[in-house]
Amino acid sequence: MVVAPDSYPGGREFDPRPWYFSSMQNPIGIIDSGVGGLSIASSLIKKLPNESFIYVADSKNCPYGQNTREEIYKLTTKMINFLLKQKIKLLVIACNSITVSCINDLRRDYSNLPIVGIVPVIKTAVEKTKNKRIGIFSTLITANSSYQKDLIEKFAKDVFVLNKGSLSLVPLIENLNFEAVDGVLEKELESFKKGNVDTLALGCSHFPLIKDRIQKHLPGVLILDSTEAVSRQVERILAHENLLSKTNNSSYNFYTTGDLKTLEYFVSKLTIKAKTNRISI
Numbered sequence: 314m315v316v317a318p319d320s321y322p323g324g325r326e327f328d329p330r331p332w333y334f335s336s337m338q339n340p341i342g343i344i345d346s347g348v349g350g351l352s353i354a355s356s357l358i359k360k361l362p363n364e365s366f367i368y369v370a371d372s373k374n375c376p377y378g379q380n381t382r383e384e385i386y387k388l389t390t391k392m393i394n395f396l397l398k399q400k401i402k403l404l405v406i407a408c409n410s411i412t413v414s415c416i417n418d419l420r421r422d423y424s425n426l427p428i429v430g431i432v433p434v435i436k437t438a439v440e441k442t443k444n445k446r447i448g449i450f451s452t453l454i455t456a457n458s459s460y461q462k463d464l465i466e467k468f469a470k471d472v473f474v475l476n477k478g479s480l481s482l483v484p485l486i487e488n489l490n491f492e493a494v495d496g497v498l499e500k501e502l503e504s505f506k507k508g509n510v511d512t513l514a515l516g517c518s519h520f521p522l523i524k525d526r527i528q529k530h531l532p533g534v535l536i537l538d539s540t541e542a543v544s545r546q547v548e549r550i551l552a553h554e555n556l557l558s559k560t561n562n563s564s565y566n567f568y569t570t571g572d573l574k575t576l577e578y579f580v581s582k583l584t585i586k587a588k589t590n591r592i593s594i
């Protein structure tokens with residue numbers, strides 16, 4: 314099965330079909346089941362300071378991983394339709410669960426919207442490992458997905474791969490319960506220690522938000538997230554289409570369907586002037 318045009322699910326880049334909204338000034342949309350995608354937003358804002366962003370966190374329905382593929386698709390289309398009303402020029406799916414469950418269906422059904430997804434940087438992990446032992450730490454749905462298994466088969470055939478999913482971390486991060494996060498990490502990272510992996514790819518956008526905590530449990534292990542790869546891909550596509558904004562009057566709007574406090578906590582770490590709001594979609 315072919316999983317992506319190259320190592321990364323950047324999508325139908327350079328597709329000649331017309332885009333819905335192709336003005337440089339239009340914002341970039343970012344979605345996630347919750348606040349995890351703020352790790353991607355942070356990287357994008359730094360890389361593309363002239364761009365405006367609209368972020369939707371569906372924290373009310375988080376985690377998505379507990380749903381069926383059909384439910385995930387339905388919840389995701391609600392966020393996309395909300396963003397299309399605001400004329401986004403490109404969509405970033407900053408959620409591995411959505412990407413592995415239904416990015417191909419979304420690309421088919423929104424064929425005039427360029428969509429960039431997110432998966433763990435398995436290929437980079439294989440390039441970086443010195444002892445040929447890598448770990449992939451994601452949510453359970455992503456760890457068990459055929460999408461991820463295909464990526465492992467494609468890029469990591471020649472190394473030892475420890476592919477592990479967590480069920481409990483995402484809700485704890487959404488609840489800002491960092492004490493409990495540390496307890497879970499202690500238990501769940503043990504197998505990576507025992508497995509002697511020297512490189513760990515994160516397969517959940519919530520996890521870069523707790524990267525320092527993960528690192529504390531795995532000293533000496535190289536921890537890779539996908540934030541830079543996603544940002545590079547977005548820049549590449551917009552540059553190719555001559556759609557990068559050239560003026561610096563960017564705006565940043567963050568919406569959540571859930572608890573505003575959680576959103577505000579993580580948005581405040583971005584140190585930008587941003588608006589935060591609760592919505593129902």
Ligand code: DGL
Pocket residue numbers: 345346347349350375376377378379407408409410411452454455483516517518519
């Ligand atoms: N941030 C999502 C991800 O990257 C969280 C997972 C979920 O809601 O299932 O997969």
